[in-house]
Amino acid sequence: MTPGEKTRRTDLRDQRRRRQHGCWDQLIAAPLWVAYEANLGTLLRTCDAVGACMAVPGTDHYHRALDRGDTLPRRPHVHWVRRSKLSWIAEQRETSRIVAVELAEDATPLTRLAAARTRTVVLLGHEHAGVPAETWDLIDEVVEIPMVGRGSSLNVAVAGSLVLYMLAGLM
Ligand SMILES: C[S@@+](CC[C@H](N)C(=O)[O-])C[C@H]1O[C@@H](n2cnc3c(N)ncnc32)[C@H](O)[C@@H]1O
Structure with missing residues (x-):
């Protein structure tokens, strides 16, 4: 392609993603407490972009939210959590590292977070209440994103x- 020659966006996408793939079940985003449909839809698109799967409660609310928020040609695999969230996390912990994205005193700053080397489940908290305290004993690492502004937190998505980008090794 010569300079000045315009590349179509679809051609660029194909050039850059020679190894396009779905999720591998090694990185699982778990917005188990995230309530707003727009946030769940945004997270689903990120899962697709980084090759992560998603885990959400198998309730009507989450089915509806993902149906509405899903603008992808093919949806990443979704684990429907059909029992207590705590017992699901405890079961995942037998085979995976549990990482919570949250503000916490002993958290790892995002800048020091290494790409995941083993199966990793990423917990995301409720828009108002955060990640519930009863999960803390099940969490292996907390990651906090540094902020310098006046807001108290970022949007969860x-x-x-x-x-997810850092854990996928894409940033
Ligand atoms: C809007 S925040 C919840 C704020 C809530 N008022 C609290 O104090 O826990 C929603 C979720 O986004 C994520 N989050 C937002 N900002 C974050 C940050 N700077 N570092 C890590 N996680 C963050 C966490 O998962 C959090 O549970």
Whole structure:
């Protein structure tokens, strides 16, 4: 392609994604407490972009939210959590590292977060209440995204997307 020659966006996408693939079940975004449909839709698109799967409660609310928010040609695999969230996390912990995205005193700053080397489940908190305290004993690492502004936190879909990109090794 010569300079000045315009590349169509679809051609660029094909050039850059020679190894296009779905999710591998090694990185699982778990917005188990995220309530707003727009945030769930945004996180689903990030999952597709980084090759992550998603885990959400198998309730009507989450089915509806993903149906409405899904603008993808093919949806990443979704684990429908049909029992207590705590027992699901405890079961995942037998085979995976549990990472919570949250503001916490002993958190790893995002800048020091390494790409995931083993199966990793990423917990994301409720828009108002955050990640519930009863999960803390099940969490292996907390990741916090540094902020210098006056707001107290980021939008959960933005926070989750940044962490998923880092864990996927794409940033
Ligand atoms: C809007 S925040 C919840 C704020 C809530 N008022 C609190 O104090 O816990 C929603 C979720 O986004 C994520 N989040 C937002 N900002 C973050 C940050 N700077 N670092 C890590 N996680 C963040 C966390 O998962 C959090 O539970």
